Amino acid sequence: MASKTDERAEEHYLDAIEAQENDDREGALSSARQVVKLNPEHAEAWWLISTLELPLKTQPNLIQASRSLAACRKVIEIEHEHGPAWVRGGQILADELGMYEEALSWWQQRREIDALEAVPIIEQSAILADIGMYRKASTHLNMVVEHDLEISPKQFTKVARLSGLLQKAADEEPSSYFRPWESRHPGWEGIRRRKDKGPMSESLIFLLFVTPFLVIEVWLSRGLAGAGFMAFCFTSMVLLATVGLGIKFTRNIFHKVNRPAFDLLRAQDIETSSGHSVIPEDIRTSKLYMSILQRRPLAYQERTLAIVDGGSALPKGWKPSIPDLEVEWDEDDDDDADDDDVKSNAGFTVPGLDEVDEEE
Known part of the structure; x- marks a missing residue:
């Protein structure tokens, strides 16, 4: 009862x-x-x-x-x-x-x-x-x-x-591979070179490098106007191919140009994970840093500020503490x-995973 x-x-x-x-x-x-x-x-x-x-x-x-x-x-x-x-x-x-x-x-x-x-x-x-x-x-x-x-x-x-x-x-x-806990890692210099510029978006890269080719193709296709269905199909295929290749090209450029931004993103994650300050002051006050931090969740931003205000520097020799991930x-x-009659993952492969070699 x-x-x-x-x-x-x-x-x-x-x-x-x-x-x-x-x-x-x-x-x-x-x-x-x-x-x-x-x-x-x-x-x-x-x-x-x-x-x-x-x-x-x-x-x-x-x-x-x-x-x-x-x-x-x-x-x-x-x-x-x-x-x-x-x-x-x-x-x-x-x-x-x-x-x-x-x-x-x-x-x-x-x-x-x-x-x-x-x-x-x-x-x-x-x-x-x-x-x-x-x-x-x-x-x-x-x-x-x-x-x-x-x-x-x-x-x-x-x-x-x-x-x-x-x-x-x-x-x-x-x-x-950028390791923010290493104060002399070359990645820090890459961040410093880009610190006064914000991250570049994929859409902007596409607009700058791919859109001009699309405009030229559309302009040239006017000469095929009225040439029949096959000409229309050819023009459409060319435009689709340009868009597809342009997207692939844009993504490659996006990752290369924004490599310092991704590295700084990881440095912020190491700060919140460790609870210690990692990022040098000259980078913390930069446009790149503020641009990235403003895009993080509100709780993340507040926790970052609390860590910085605490003034606790990352201990010398610190490395990420990874728990034992084995289970029986x-x-x-x-x-x-x-x-079981469930969605099977048979045939799914993750290419290149076994080849990754990293000193950890």
Whole structure:
């Protein structure tokens, strides 16, 4: 029989749900907090708090993101299999707060509960790539293929995009990988050369280098006007080919021109991940730095400013702390997964991953 305390907690929970349905988020949040005060093991109330702490139409600030994350932790403590709480917590840690090392550990805890879930492996691989650990990222991502894990079409797209990034890394010299924790790394000089200029967009590059050719082709095609259907098809094919080649060319130029911006992006990530100041002051006050920081989530910006104000420099000899990413695979479960009527990943390959060679 439920105690009076539990009954009161349930009444407050129903009040919270009703307030949420009436768009009274403050009232709903107040009632949900009353629930967990009376019954700290009420997982649904904690999940509601996590949801209500995040604003609907704006980005969460540092306090809101931290409170939502804390509520997610409570949900998982009570219900270890609460998938949405794992996903939201991982997204807040990595995307909103930039705490990549903690995000790796977070997803590792999820893998220890369900080793056959692909999402934690994909998210860990993306984080490893973001901080420049390409070899670890490639090895990790290959587990999706090796164990034929079930992935959704959206996840498949992310895996394909990530494999493309790792393929580009495989084509580069390992010494060129930017390591912000090395104060004398050549990448810092590249950033300094571009620090007074903002990142260049793909659309601008396309406009400058490809659009003139399209204009010329359209102008020349006027001479074929009235020449029949075949002439129309020929003109269309030429224009489509120009656009396709132009997009490929634009992407290559985009990555080369903005290499310093991508390196500075990684330096910012290392700051938020380590909790220590990494970026030199002359770069921090530059146009490039401010342009990149303004595009980051609000909570990320506030956390960065807090780290800078703290004045704690990166300890000498510091390197990213990567947790043990190994888990015990249940071969029986793995075999069962192969027999399930699910979307198979057979035939999916990640080109170039095994060739990535990096000193880590």
